[in-house]
Amino acid sequence: MFVLVEMVDTVRIPPWNFQRQLNDAIAEELNKKLANKVVYNVGLCICLYDITKLEDSYIFPGDGASHTKVHFRYVVFHPFLDEILLGKIKYCSQEGVHVTMGFFDDILIPPESLQQPAKFDEAEQVWLWEYETDEGAHDLYMDQGEEIRFRVTDEVFVDTSPTGPTAAATDTPAQPGQSTAPPPEDSGEKKEAPYTLILLPHVKVEKRRTD
Template sequence: MYTIVTLADVVQIPPTEFHKSSIRAIEDFVNNKYADKVIHKVGLCIGYHSLISASEGLIGHGTGIVNVNVDFRLMVYRPFKGEIVRGTITHSNIEGIYLSTDFFEDIIVPPPLLFENTQWGADDTGTEAFIWRPDNGEGGENEFFFDRAEKCLMRIEQEEWNDLSPQMKRPDDYDMERRDKYGLKLGPYRILASMLHSGLGPTLWWLGDEAAADEAPEEMEIDGAADEQ
């Protein structure tokens, strides 16, 4: 899920940063430039990991900015194909189920990658969601709902990359409201996941009362806070 990659860059340290140690100034520059950003075909950058090497600083003429050539390591988020990842359903529509890992939200499970006999429908309250209807072994069917805010396990199946750098864009790419085949705004990095095997999907399906008991104290605390307000 998390990997370490090696990059090289020119770190620019302005005079206002001279009160910092060199290693701290380099770390701050790298984090400001890369953290929470996607590098094409590399992954989502989490933050600076360690310094490999740094050259002597060269002072820019007339600016006082010190330029340092550095090799460093970054921690990135890029789960591998076949990895089982935990996420939370943020919303669903006929195009699929959208999930978040709290810090990364471009994860989708399309309908073909859901359990067999899963269909888009509505429950007794009229709330629309995907519903899995497996045979209960007695000639009938059970119903299991992919509800919003459910914690799920999913299997990573495919990555989708879009190079959104200015030199790669066509004129029509500047339409920020343009939607893709999933009805989402075009992003630099997206993960397609599946819920096709036993143990995947909402964890409450498989853990039952044990999971419900684990979540009960949190729900009670929230309810108590609401009463105090």
């Protein structure tokens, strides 16, 4: 679930931190930059483990800060495929069952991976499994807050780095009164998660409502 990843970065230390031990100042800056951030194709960064090498520090003209190339190891959340994990159901939607581990929420069990036959209750916004017994069918609900054990079947990384302005579709000059500025972004547009785990339930959900 957690792995140590070797990384290299150039760390900038502002002048007001020069009185501190260099290792302490660098550790603080690295955690500010990386902790709780997703590094593309690496995983969710948790905390600095250790610093393995410091190269020479430089001060560049026009910048009073020092710049040091640092080799270090960072604790990263990146479960391997088929690993079994434990979480809680955060909520359900048409997309599937959304699971949280407390420190990481972008975990999804898609509808096709749920125990079948399964259906989504629009009124209660919950997925349920229509469990067949000798006494007939029973609805077993996947309620919010319930613990669930799951197996990691896939992972999706999305590069969410800022991009430059898009080029105009054509070179046709704008007509009088027509704006050449790009249309404003839709504020309701759903943002993509930089790192998502795709899951398969590892054990059956057997919570039957009695009400």
